[in-house]
Amino acid sequence: MSTTTPTPTRPPEDQLPGMPPPALTLAVATVGFAAAFWVWALVAALGPDLSHRYGLSSVQQALLVGAALFVGSLGRVPVGVLTDRYGARLMVPAVSLASAVSLTAAAFAESALALVAVACAFGAAGTMFAAAAALVSRSCPPGRRGRALGVLGAGVAGVAVAAVASPSLSHADGSRTVFLLAAAVLAAFAAVAAAVVRDRPSLNANPSMRGAVAGALRVPEVPRLAALSALACGTMIAAAMFLPAYLRSQYGVDWRQAMLGTAVFVAVVAGSRPVGGWLVDRHPAATVLAGGFGLAGGCALLQAFAPPLGPPAAMSLAGVAVGLGAASGAVMALIGVLAPPERVGAVAGAVGVVGGVAGLVPPLLMAGVYAVDGSFGIALTVLSAMLLAAATHLRARPEWIDAPSEPAPALPAAGQGPTVITVGWADLRRNISAVATALAAMARHHELLIVHGCDGTPTHQSVHILVAALRQRLPRHRIAAALVDTSPCSGRADTDLIRELLDDGWVTVAVTASPDPDGAAATLGERIDATRLLRLTTTASGRFALASVPRPAERPPVRDLAR
Template identity: 45%
Template sequence: MTEHTTSGSRPAGGPRRGTMLAVATVGFAVNFWAWALLSPLAPKLKDALQLSPLQQALLVAVPVIVGSLGRIPVGALTDRFGGRVMFPLVSLATIVPVLYLGLAGQHSLAGLLAGGFFLGIGGTAFAVGVPFVTAWFPPAKRGLAVGIFGMGMGGTAISALTTVKLVGAYGGRTPFLLTAAVLAGYAVLAWLLLRDAPGRTVPAEPLGRRLAATLRLRVTWHASALYAVAFGGYVAFSVYLPAYLKTAYGLTQADAANRMAGFVLLAVLMRPVGGWLSDRIQPARVLAASLVVVGAGAVVQAFTPPLAPLGTVAFLSMAAALGAGSGATFALVALLAPANKVGSVTGVVGAAGGLGGFVPPLLMGSVYGRYGSYALGLALLAVVAAAAVLLTATAVRRSARAVAGPA
């Protein structure tokens, strides 16, 4: 036998599902809060250590890259050991680099990069929560449940809103010590409250063999491509939008940052909406509609229309579509991935989404530097969205029908 199932002492009832979902979502938010601690401090650290622009970018990029790639093994480990073990474990492991950065790691670039590397552990919490939540909910409700869990990505906003203010008011160690305390409290809470779903399928194959099998699944590659566009687009805009608005429209840094916050908030709120719609009209349809909106918004914005109202409408439409598309992607994973490989598939797909957010900002900066315009970069986004619509309408739709038809 290559797998077995677990059994629980109580049935997976509705109220208990709600508790599991709430605790998992809090854990996702707390770990993402820790994962994003360095980004708000990057300008201050750049001045203090006289970092070059490349060194500053590397400082911000390292935790994100490690957190994205780390989702692959962590997702596979969650399939094996369950969220009840992995959520506290990831939270406790993240405390180590948080404390290091707060107490000793801010005095050199090498120290920051070492701390940032291990800070990436916090970013792997996403790959713990999706299989954990999926196992607790029936297929008809998984899209909404995973979408609600996905709102935990708002933990990055907690860091953005509090880190610099805490440093200014109480000193450079404060946000790190506070985050470490919250992580420790959550690890205890998770161990006491979380329980893996009764009847959860537990694979017994070696990790390497399971990852190899995961990479042979069509849903892994389809969902990875779609998530690289949907969530990658969200990440790219959340990183680059302030610079774009400041350059293209002459906004102040504060005004651009506030508009970026609105973009992020709308995308976060639309993620569970995308999951909820997927439960009712199939994930492929939601994804196709979302990607059409993204492509249309990119075409409009390529002409740099007046910000009020057309540019604002274009950006907010793209934010809503990217959030809904991100939620629909993991509704698709919950629908098509084998029960004992949801974590492994989530890890690969989550890595693709995280890494997908790095190419567009680099491309947009390069295009503007060469041509003095963002039009080509936005036109390329429209082309990529159109290709993703084609993938969704053909291969993804056929796969979804093959699963939904017999049911």
């Protein structure tokens, strides 16, 4: 058997020539994300001043805020797709400049209608999430990606800045001054980002917007990530929206103290997000999410009974903030862990838009309950029930969020097409768990044909052993196994079957009667026009590595062991 040589792979972004350190990229992205969220929340924070200035009714003020939130959520998809295609070096400054222009226009808007149009442009700031998430995900190594995305999520502290600082500045100098100041901040950030940010667009980004969005939605984890984002972020929005009114009605504090308490609440959420991302790097995602939702739900239930103002109320509200922060940080981390590298911007955009729009459900539900009953206690109980139900579900079915325990092995860059991975019988017997984990991680993002050998004539047990392990790790994928014979006189029936299964989206396992399946894998790879032909090996400790398998033209003649 010929020896294998490692296949050159594209190095991580932080190792490419001229790339800044990942820590600097993360710092720039987090500052930009915080500034963008500050701007996105300005319409809501300056609501009373804008209503007085333009004579807006409460309904018109709500529509003004809703327009900015809706456009900011919906715009994340195209911004994410464009970030995959053109790179964050272009898109991060572009989003910042677009927001700065809209702020300048808002400062000089003379009518309520013009202000509504500008508020829609304000939504551009909300799209920074997709561009920043793609930048951080591609800049940080897999083992630290969850923590990095959690740190990025701490940028929601910009909402706390908007809630505390913006009204004070507006009362002193008017909303025009606040808008112009924010525009200057974003313009300065755009200049810094253009000078510092360095990344490369995805080699395999889909040139079609529709195709890119469809590809992102086909990632199996996207609907579940969107549901988790809606619950974590929507509950946080509900808490932040209703907390000022709750503190005033329940505890009799004045408006300034209520806004300060809300800002502290959001700051605790922001500070807890990096913890959630860090935990996802080290523990199963379902455990982290269940813990966050469980803590938030339990503390919300305690707060429903209106504990006395002071340490009891402060501790229960802090528990809600910590739990929601850890859960939302874990969701952000999972985007980087589960999304294919070439689609991380599109996936972040899809999760962001679905989570952002569906995230309006918890605050609307709380508003409806409060309108009917007139009690925040019932509304908090409903909120607690939603969180505890999610925690119970994740504890009972941890495979629902199906995050790999290790990062997928980095595959060499190649064109579109199937990837063939071979696994020797010795590796399979030595550590079936590590092999199945690595293969499952790759199968989430690549069209995969797995070829493994067996010791002697294939039996039902030798076929079933790997398929069963893969089905445990990929409960939402279709997995098929086939016995193959690649000898010259065997015909191409096996190949046609495998090609049909791959075209239909199946993860296909081909079993050959040789302990070393490289020859069969090379033949199958040539017949199905595979773009990669690799061998997976493991160590006793569970580590895995990939090496190239020579193509048939490169292999010396060998006796066909399958005969």
